[in-house]
Amino acid sequence: MAGMDIAVTGLGLVTPGGIGVGPSWAAVCDGRPAAALDPLLTDNPVRISCRVPGFDPERLLSARRAHRLDRFVQFALVAAHEAVADAGLDPQTWDGARVGVVLGCADGGPGTVEEQHHVLREQGADRVSPLLLPMQLPNMLAGQTAIEFGATGPNLVVATACASGATAIGTARDLLALGRCDIVLAGGSEAMVTPLVMAGFAQMGALSKRHDDPASASRPFDADRDGFVAGEGAGILVMERVADARARGAHVHGRIIGYGATADAHHMTSPHPDGAGIEAAVRAALADAGADPDDVQHVNAHGTSTPLNDLAEARMIGRTLRGDPLVTSTKGVTGHLLGAAGAVEAAFTVLSVEHELVPPTANLVMPDSRIDIKLAQAATYMPIDLALSNSLGFGGQNTALAIAPA
Numbered sequence: 001m002a003g004m005d006i007a008v009t010g011l012g013l014v015t016p017g018g019i020g021v022g023p024s025w026a027a028v029c030d031g032r033p034a035a036a037l038d039p040l041l042t043d044n045p046v047r048i049s050c051r052v053p054g055f056d057p058e059r060l061l062s063a064r065r066a067h068r069l070d071r072f073v074q075f076a077l078v079a080a081h082e083a084v085a086d087a088g089l090d091p092q093t094w095d096g097a098r099v100g101v102v103l104g105c106a107d108g109g110p111g112t113v114e115e116q117h118h119v120l121r122e123q124g125a126d127r128v129s130p131l132l133l134p135m136q137l138p139n140m141l142a143g144q145t146a147i148e149f150g151a152t153g154p155n156l157v158v159a160t161a162c163a164s165g166a167t168a169i170g171t172a173r174d175l176l177a178l179g180r181c182d183i184v185l186a187g188g189s190e191a192m193v194t195p196l197v198m199a200g201f202a203q204m205g206a207l208s209k210r211h212d213d214p215a216s217a218s219r220p221f222d223a224d225r226d227g228f229v230a231g232e233g234a235g236i237l238v239m240e241r242v243a244d245a246r247a248r249g250a251h252v253h254g255r256i257i258g259y260g261a262t263a264d265a266h267h268m269t270s271p272h273p274d275g276a277g278i279e280a281a282v283r284a285a286l287a288d289a290g291a292d293p294d295d296v297q298h299v300n301a302h303g304t305s306t307p308l309n310d311l312a313e314a315r316m317i318g319r320t321l322r323g324d325p326l327v328t329s330t331k332g333v334t335g336h337l338l339g340a341a342g343a344v345e346a347a348f349t350v351l352s353v354e355h356e357l358v359p360p361t362a363n364l365v366m367p368d369s370r371i372d373i374k375l376a377q378a379a380t381y382m383p384i385d386l387a388l389s390n391s392l393g394f395g396g397q398n399t400a401l402a403i404a405p406a
Contacts, residue, residue, distance in 0.1 A: 010087030010238030050335030070109030104164025161393025166342025260284025264396025275316030303329025332362030
């Protein structure tokens with residue numbers, strides 16, 4: 001499988017920057033932070049989030065379909081429709097048995113669980129919805145996508161915490177390289193911004209408490225960062241073997257040419273302080289791509305805006321990637337999309353390579369003095385022959401994707 005290049009022929013995004021690739025890409029390139037006070041978190045100790053603006057599932061899907069789906073599945077279906085259309089594919093005519101779905105999420109549908117738990121407590125067990133399980137189970141992310149598009153090939157959901165979306169893309173690449181399918185809808189979706197989940201993150205001390213200026217709360221690599229801002233959304237990529245994509249005359253946005261995945265085996269929530277696990281994933285992705293660390297010109301970092309993650313990742317980049325790549329974190333705009341983050345950021349990295357444009361790290365005012373890497377503080381045009389998208393997750397799970405132009 002080493003050396004197998006996989007084409008990205010379709011992109012679909014639903015992010016706090018906007019609904020669709022165009023609005024989402026414009027938001028990160030303009031460095032417009034999405035973080036704001038969240039009225040649904042009024043009683044929580046941390047009340048900041050990054051919500052998808054103007055998301056109307058009844059309009060974007062249908063009223064009947066929307067009411068039977070948790071928000072994390074709604075996001076995925078909207079993004080997938082955009083990606084499939086972008087790829088120029090027609091689900092009515094494709095061979096569904098050769099189409100796979102590999103998606104990532106960290107938590108499934110906690111919004112449905114919290115709502116139905118309230119029904120249980122207030123109205124009794126006989127009032128709980130029979131759709132509770134079909135709506136909240138993580139596997140339904142891929143299952144409902146298969147139903148929507150008639151994709152009857154390999155179908156799975158991966159859960160590697162905040163690396164889930166990137167792990168899904170890497171897994172999809174492997175399936176294509178092995179010939180298990182010809183097309184894969186890959187990526188991630190997440191809708192974890194609920195009162196209970198956010199209370200848990202707050203109790204861990206992981207979230208920014210910048211309530212006086214929420215727009216500046218997510219500030220990756222900044223000396224004054226104090227935690228991440230949770231967001232929601234989805235990113236879906238249509239992936240095919242390069243030869244197949246070119247044979248049908250498809251537009252190729254970029255290529256996934258390397259994938260590495262490792263575990264820290266260190267701590268249940270904190271990254272390895274030296275970034276050893278993500279370094280191993282980066283080296284594995286580059287070896288898979290047949291590339292040298294000096295070749296990397298751009299990194300879309302995990303860059304969560306937490307003190308420990310940013311420092312460990314930056315130190316890893318500084319000692320491992322000797323070519324002095326330009327580094328950004330798009331979480332300054334979108335916040336941390338948790339299990340969807342790796343997929344959305346992989347899509348942004350593909351767009352960076354395609355458009356030769358590195359988005360700025362929003363809210364980066366004064367870089368942490370302990371960090372010695374080249375950080376993008378403004379949108380920067382530059383040719384990019386090789387880029388990396390890094391993702392880390394609770395449990396010490398790491399994924400790196402190597403991305404090249406078409």
